[in-house]
Every structure is written in structure tokens, then in C-alpha cells.
Amino acid sequence: xxxxxxxxxxxxxxxxxxxxxxxxxxxxxxxxxxxxxxxxxxxxxxxxxxxxxxxxxxxxxxxxxxxxxxxxxxxxxxxxxxxxxxxxxxxxxxxxxxxxxxxxxxxxxxxxxxxxxxxxxxxxxxxxxxxxxxxxxxxxxxxxxxxxxxxxxxxxxxxxxxxxxxxxxxxxxxxxxxxxxxxxxxxxxxxxxxxxxxxxxxxxxxxxxxxxxxxxxxxxxxxxxxxxxxxxxxxxxxxxxxxxxxxxxxxxxxxxxxxxxxxxxxxxxxxxxxxxxxxxxxxxxxxxxxxxxxxxxxxxxxxxxxxxxxxxxxxxxxxxxxxxxxxxxxxxxxxxxxxxxxxxxxxxxxxxxxxxxxxxxxxxxxxxxxxxxxxxxxxxxxxxxxxxxxxxxxxxxxxxxxxxxxxxxxxxxxxxxxxxxxxx
Ligand code: HAM
Numbered sequence: 001x002x003x004x005x006x007x008x009x010x011x012x013x014x015x016x017x018x019x020x021x022x023x024x025x026x027x028x029x030x031x032x033x034x035x036x037x038x039x040x041x042x043x044x045x046x047x048x049x050x051x052x053x054x055x056x057x058x059x060x061x062x063x064x065x066x067x068x069x070x071x072x073x074x075x076x077x078x079x080x081x082x083x084x085x086x087x088x089x090x091x092x093x094x095x096x097x098x099x100x101x102x103x104x105x106x107x108x109x110x111x112x113x114x115x116x117x118x119x120x121x122x123x124x125x126x127x128x129x130x131x132x133x134x135x136x137x138x139x140x141x142x143x144x145x146x147x148x149x150x151x152x153x154x155x156x157x158x159x160x161x162x163x164x165x166x167x168x169x170x171x172x173x174x175x176x177x178x179x180x181x182x183x184x185x186x187x188x189x190x191x192x193x194x195x196x197x198x199x200x201x202x203x204x205x206x207x208x209x210x211x212x213x214x215x216x217x218x219x220x221x222x223x224x225x226x227x228x229x230x231x232x233x234x235x236x237x238x239x240x241x242x243x244x245x246x247x248x249x250x251x252x253x254x255x256x257x258x259x260x261x262x263x264x265x266x267x268x269x270x271x272x273x274x275x276x277x278x279x280x281x282x283x284x285x286x287x288x289x290x291x292x293x294x295x296x297x298x299x300x301x302x303x304x305x306x307x308x309x310x311x312x313x314x315x316x317x318x319x320x321x322x323x324x325x326x327x328x329x330x331x332x333x334x335x336x337x338x339x340x341x342x343x344x345x346x347x348x349x350x351x352x353x354x355x356x357x358x359x360x361x362x363x364x365x366x367x368x369x370x371x372x373x374x375x376x377x378x379x380x381x382x383x384x385x386x387x388x389x390x391x392x393x394x395x396x397x398x399x400x401x402x403x404x405x406x407x408x409x410x411x412x413x414x415x416x417x418x419x420x421x422x423x424x
Contacts, residue, residue: 016122016130024320026331028133031162031319032115035135038158039113042150044137047112049093051119055083060301061092063269065210072120086119089268091295091311092302094138099304108141109309115316127286127318136292136313143296143308145243148274149250155290155312156256159278163323166278166289168256171264172244173212174236175272175296184235185211195225212265231262240273247274270295274310280322289322290314333383336422338365339375341391349390352400352415356388359419363388379405386422 013019020028036046055075062069074086087093094112097103103110115135122128137154139147152168159166174181192199192207192214199207200219207214215226236244251258258276266275275293283289292312299307336356340349349365356363364382366375379387389401389410400418403410413421 014130016124016128018129018131018317023331024325027325028316028320031323032133032135032316034162035158035314035316036113036115038161039135039137039154042111042137042154044111044113044139044154047094047097047114048116049087049090049097049114051117052084052086053093053096055085057092057096057302058085058088060303061095061270061298062089063301066267066269067213068120068267072122074119074121088118088120090114090116090118090134090136090313091138091268091270091309092298094311095140095295095298095304095307095309096302098140099299099302099307104141104307109147110140111137112140113137125286127283127315127321129317133316134313135316136290136311138309138311140299140309141307143243143294145246145250148243148247148294148310149254149256151292151310151312152251152276153254153256155278155292155314159280159289159314159319162319164280164289164319166280166322168251168258169261169264169277169279170248170251170258171233171261171275172236172240172247172273173232173265173271173275173293174240177237180235180237180240181232184230184232187230187235188212188214191229192225198225210269213267215263215265216267226263232265233260233262243273266291266293270298270301272296276312278312278314280318282324283318283322286318288315289318334362334364335384336361336363336386336388337375337379337382337384338363339372339379339387339389340366341372341389344392345390345395348395352388352390355415356419356422359423361419361422388418388422 058069058073064070068088073088076084078084098110117131117133119131121130124130137151139151156168176182188211189207192211196204198221200217200222203214203217203219203222214222217223264275264277271293273294273296277291278289279287280289290312294310296308298309299305338349338353340346353363353365364384366378370378376387385405387403387405389403394400398415399412400415401410402413402421
């Protein structure tokens with residue numbers, strides 16, 4: 001057989017994207033499934049929305065002063081002249097779908113879970129990609145503090161089960177009212193204006209557009225200034241304060257440890273009240289495996305009626321990095337491998353494999369015409385526990401020779417008993 005030895009592709013995957021290949025792809029699929037199972041056990045039903053949306057969904061929902069919308073979106077005009085954007089996050093699309101299909105007229109809260117790819121044109125590095133995957137949940141239609149506690153608990157428990165236990169950073173950023181965040185922002189801007197000369201140039205711009213984000217600055221000068229800046233938690237209105245206290249007690253009731261982080265502001269503009277982040281060790285600078293919070297004003301930004309909500313999203317790529325490789329070497333292996341000797345047996349081999357597969361036994365066989373020796377070698381590579389050997393004698397007696405790949409023991413088994421034997 002002629003083989004083409006060219007191995008370097010002329011077209012690599014685009015910058016910041018990854019090809020997901022076996023064996024890692026098995027683990028990836030397992031963790032995504034574990035997420036949806038964990039979420040389903042708390043009553044969160046699967047949802048998916050299109051990969052692209054009208055750009056407005058993100059401009060109005062996430063906010064155009066956010067970095068994600070302002071700098072990172074893959075936006076294009078389609079042949080009909082519409083501005084569309086590859087989804088950079090899922091909370092705004094999910095809310096759009098809930099409102100559009102009137103799910104909030106049914107049982108409340110609407111509890112939804114997702115797993116899927118997102119797109120942001122960021123500078124790629126370990127744990128930060130241009131196409132990445134999130135798993136997450138959204139609970140829409142209740143402002144009860146118990147929802148906040150439930151959502152956070154589900155996230156923490158999933159991370160634990162996925163082998164990436166995380167620390168919980170918690171804050172409340174109040175709501176947009178002069179008695180609460182709006183009043184606080186005035187104080188913050190005054191504080192920053194007085195120190196404008198000390199701020200890094202990129203942050204001076206933020207003071208006007210999105211002053212809270214100065215807390216996230218990586219600039220040493222700004223970090224210095226922010227050390228003594230007024231904190232939102234000292235300026236919450238009574239309702240937001242009470243809500244936050246209640247969330248904290250509920251978390252304590254559940255035995256969930258948290259670290260209060262009054263400088264945690266989150267990067268998307270829709271957040272109100274509870275804001276949180278899950279951070280894991282071993283990830284370097286991209287240590288946020290997930291984040292979330294309340295978004296009680298999002299429905300209105302999208303043109304709907306007032307409808308509170310809370311949720312989180314976790315980066316699947318980062319969870320897998322944090323969990324490390326737990327590959328036991330057998331993942332993706334088949335249980336049985338059908339080895340055939342002779343033309344007649346080869347013709348019967350696929351039917352035998354099909355019979356085992358239909359009975360739920362993962363089975364592989366030779367598909368490129370190997371010799372018997374080659375097939376035994378391939379059976380070894382496949383990770384199969386059993387080789388099911390079929391030759392002329394076996395065909396005639398309606399039996400197979402079953403070989404334990406580990407011990408090398410062989411015995412004759414009637415075809416009718418085969419499924420039972422290999423399953424044991
Ligand atoms: P986010 O903080 O923008 O929140 O993203 C959540 C998580 O997605 C991050 O903590 C990180 O693990 C992962 N992630 C974000 N960008 C990247 C990237 N470029 N490469 C790899 N992983 C990344 C949201 O997206 C909100 N929608 C979360 C939410 C749901 N809030 C309420 N409900």
C-alpha cells in the first residue's frame with residue numbers, strides 16, 4: 001500500500017483554536033456529560049441557542065462598554081446585510097430565547113443548563129482561546145436569595161465531581177439606583193478623578209465608560225490607587241444588603257466556604273447584586289474556572305418585562321486543565337475484537353461484531369485486511385479485553401474461540417452464550 005508521508009498540514013487551525021482529538025476528546029465528552037447530569041439532578045433542563053445572534057443581543061444584553069462586546073466579538077455582515085455575531089457568551093441568548101418563547105409564563109424559575117462553544121477574539125494563551133467551551137446554568141424568574149445559594153452550590157459540587165475543586169470568591173455589586181450602585185459610582189468617579197494623574201492611561205478612559213472595571217486593572221499604578229478606593233459593599237442599599245446577607249447565611253447553612261471579595265466586579269455589564277467567581281489552583285493567570293451572578297436588569301435591556309435571573313458559566317477547557325489528566329489508558333477502549341481466519345469467516349465477522357454491538361458490547365474488528373497475526377496485534381492496540389476468534393471450524397460448529405487478552409486463556413464458546421460471557 002502506498003502511503004502519503006506528508007504530515008504537516010498546509011492549513012493549521014486558526015490562531016487560538018484547538019483540534020480536540022482522542023484520547024482527550026473522551027474526557028472532554030465525559031466532563032460535559034457530568035455537568036449536564038449534575039445540573040439535571042437540580043432540575044436544570046438542557047437548552048441550546050444558535051451559534052450566532054443579532055449583534056444587538058450582545059450590545060444591549062452584555063453592554064457595549066464591556067471588553068467582550070467592545071473588543072472581542074466576531075461580528076460580520078451576512079449576505080442579507082444583517083449584523084450578526086458569533087456568541088461570546090450564553091446568558092443574553094438564553095434570556096432572549098426565554099422571552100421570545102414565553103417560557104417565563106410557565107413554571108418559575110425557568111431553570112436551564114447548557115454546554116457549548118463560545119467565541120471571543122482574545123490574545124491566546126494557556127487557558128484562553130478564541131473558541132472555547134462553557135457549561136453553565138441559568139435560573140430565571142426569581143429574586144429569592146435561595147436561588148443564589150442553589151446556583152452556587154450546584155457549580156461548586158460539579159467542579160468537585162469533575163476533579164477541579166475551586167475556591168468561591170463572593171461579592172455583591174448592588175443595583176443601578178441612586179440609593180445603591182449609581183450613588184456609589186459617583187463617589188468612585190470622584191475618587192478616581194482626584195487621582196487621575198496617578199492612573200495608567202488605559203484606565204483614565206475607563207473612568208468615564210466603566211469605572212468599576214478599574215478594579216480589574218493590571219497596571220501597577222492603578223492597582224496602587226485602587227487600594228484605598230471606596231468599596232461597593234460599603235454603599236449597598238438596604239434591600240441589596242439584606243439580600244447579600246441572606247445569600248451568605250444560606251451558603252453557610254450549606255457548609256459552602258467563600259472568600260468575600262469586595263473588589264470583584266466581573267467583566268459583563270448586566271450583573272446586579274450577587275457576583276461570584278470560582279478559582280482553581282494550577283492554572284496560572286487564567287485561574288478563573290468560572291463566574292456568574294445575578295442579572296436582574298437583563299430582560300429589560302433586551303426589551304422584555306422585568307425578570308430577575310442568576311447563573312454561572314464554567315470554562316470547560318480550564319476545568320480540564322485544572323483537573324489534570326486522569327486517563328486510565330482504557331478510556332475509549334472496546335470490550336471485544338473479532339478476529340477472523342479465512343474468507344468465509346471474514347464475511348461473517350462483521351455480522352458477529354454487529355450482534356455484539358447491538359447487545360451493548362463495544363466491539364471492533366479488522367477493516368483493512370490484516371493477517372491473523374496482524375489482527376491479534378490490532379486487538380491488543382484496541383484495548384479489547386476479549387479476542388473473539390472466528391475460523392472455518394468455528395463457523396461450522398456455530399462457536400467462537402474466546403481469548404482473554406490479558407491471561408491468554410482460550411476456550412470455545414457457543415455464539416448464543418457469547419454476549420453473556422464477554423459481559424461478565
Ligand atoms: P465569563 O466570566 O465571561 O462569564 O466566562 C465564564 C468562564 O468562561 C470563565 O471563568 C472562563 O473559565 C471561561 N472563559 C471565558 N473566556 C474564555 C476564553 N477566551 N478561553 C477559555 N475560557 C474562557 C460569562 O460568560 C457569563 N455568561 C457567565 C454567567 C452565566 N453569568 C450569569 N450567568
